[in-house]
Amino acid sequence: MTPTALAMVEPLSQLTLGHFLLTSAALFVIGLVGFLTRRNMILMFLCTELMFQGAAIALIAFGRFHLDVSGQVFVIFVLTVAAAEAALALGLIVLLYRRKETLSAEAWSELKD
């Protein structure tokens, strides 16, 4: 058994998987905290994109660990949904900005009543 031939596809160790998952968890949590604390509507949506990033890293890390391309295919769909969401959310925000001339999320807090 020559080690060079086997080194072509090297399986990911559990530890490396854990490292990548930790990074993805950190990004997701930071995105969540940002979503909760920012008051600018556009930046709140940008923070959801940050959470998408965290999820994408986790998906790709698991796909690499199990040597399955499905993880990467899912990330393609995540990208699609993120693009669609950005288009729609930004359209809505432009509409809201025209009404009240502010991007503050609290300007629309009467919607919750």
Added chain:
Amino acid sequence: MSPAILYAVCVLGALGLYLLVRRPRAAGTGTRLAAVAGILLGLGAFGWLVIGAAESIAPGQVGARPGVFYIMFSLVAVASAVRMITHTKPVYAALYFVLVVLASAGLFLLLEAEFLAFALIIVYAGAILITYLFVLMLAQQAPDPDNPTGQAEYDLFPREPAAGAVVGFILLALLSRMIFQGAGQLEGPDAYTAQVQAWNELTRMPERLKELIAEGGDEEITLGWGEEQPILTVAADGSATVHYRLASGEPKTLALAEEAMPENVQSVGLGLILKFPVSLELAGVILLMAMFGAVILARRQIELTEDEKRQAAGLRRLGHHDEPAPPRGGGG
């Protein structure tokens, strides 16, 4: 790592994040100190989590230290994510998000997802972020005497930073506990199975196999020797052999070179088409609907009177042929 230490580390991280996010209305000398303390606490907590992973996920695993590139990219990603949620200028926050995207594209490269790494840069940094920047700049308020910097109050002061940090701590504690417990129990494929899986991608690309055989000079062939013989076999050293028959029925084999291994783009494309064809179509429908929705939302809505509608449809106006049209209201 025992759960108590893990939770304590998560508390430290959340405290650091709180110190960074919080921006007191009366800025004093303590603000800068708090920011430095926050950076140190956050860095320390993240570093501790990464190092602690080594002991609790896989005790005794040798040679699996985090690589230099992993440390670099994930530090850049996490640091610029924090800067993104703390920066008071929205345009700069969006630019820091570009940095997060670039760093996670680097992480994708480490995970051998080359296609997605570049797709991420093109789609996120190139398209989505530009849209965000456009809207941010459209919605920028002009500076006036009351507010010379032009920065809005809602960008300067965060909402409930303490509550946000507590929620973040709970989620981080749960997630890292799951990762520390679960990642060590997962069973990945061993080196040989990995090799077999990688080569078997090729059996789903018969045309590519035929091309490879044609390069060796054999045209007009049938793949496989029959029912009992698989098309592709992998030896114990990881090298693969294709079995095929000439038109005359003579069985032959071809040892595959290392370059014949399917590339990332080929595997992703094949997985997309073979495993998720319906989802692919649905993604197209979602994008089309989002485009329609955005166009309809962004258009200025104009109320038309009954007469104007009739005119637009090429019909005669109601009554009053010679009088000027009545003033219409409710426009805009």
